[in-house]
Amino acid sequence: MVGKVRITLQTLQVLQALLDRPADEHYGLKISENSGLPTGSIYPILTRLETAGWVSSDWEDIDESAEGRRRRRYYRLTDPGARLAREEIEQAHNQLSPRASRRPDWLPARSNTGGALA
Template sequence: MKDVRVTLAVATVLRIFLQDPVEARYGYDLMQLTGYPSGKLYPILARLEAAGWLSKEVEHVDPATAGRPARRHYRLTGEGLVAARRELVRVNEQVRFQPGANPAPHPAAGTT
């Protein structure tokens, strides 16, 4: 299993898969749920698949009968499930507000 750089976009995709880890998702469904265009989503899916976090299966349909191309369904692998949970915990810890921390002032602060 390869390491994946978990950006906010990758974390968003992983969070959707973790909502129901056994459910297979296809690209258009993920595009609607994330709001990401195909040019942003599919490279994320390809990286997660290359890392072994996702598996991909091509739907067995006759495109002429279905009136659309066969869908590619993505699903978390066992390793991907463990890695996704671990990485989302790490991301949540990084963005969690820590009381007593001195946040950077708002750019407009102190201006009149």
Template sequence: MAELSYISATVLHSIASGRGYGFQVMEAAGLPSGTVYPALRKMEKAGLIRSQWEHAAVARAEQRPARRYYRITSDGEAALASAGQKYRFPELAPKKS
């Protein structure tokens, strides 16, 4: 199983807590964009999260660009549980949207 650094674990914890896209993770964890996005790429490559583009029709109906959503996988959940025994995760900021 992949061992997570504290930052990666925090990002994964944010996603598991319902933050679906990069900007929400940044807002929740208080991390800069230059940290969050590389962490998302790394974890997606490791199979801990999976990304999916929102349906264009939904975004069009709401007159906004489509988002790329991230979702935690079963491997990610196991890694997060393991990391939870080692770290104390920060309190996440409330969702804005």
């Protein structure tokens, strides 16, 4: 089951970073780089997304000594999470983008006669 998530600009940035390659696994530092947010900002967002079922995560299985680094936690959008992420990003885009094709009802119609209103 997928729950509701508070959508902030930063949440949208994390979702967009995950949607750039929705089937891939992403680790925190890469999500930080791709979203333009500091790591301290993305982990609470990822936790909220995971708690709500939008994202799943797993630790990689490596020998840290052999690899010379700590293991990473990889995050992936769930299928419902990817769908909801696309919807939220589209909704935000529609709210922020002017709609040239849609004129408000109160705006007079344009004239074809060089400036006079019809």
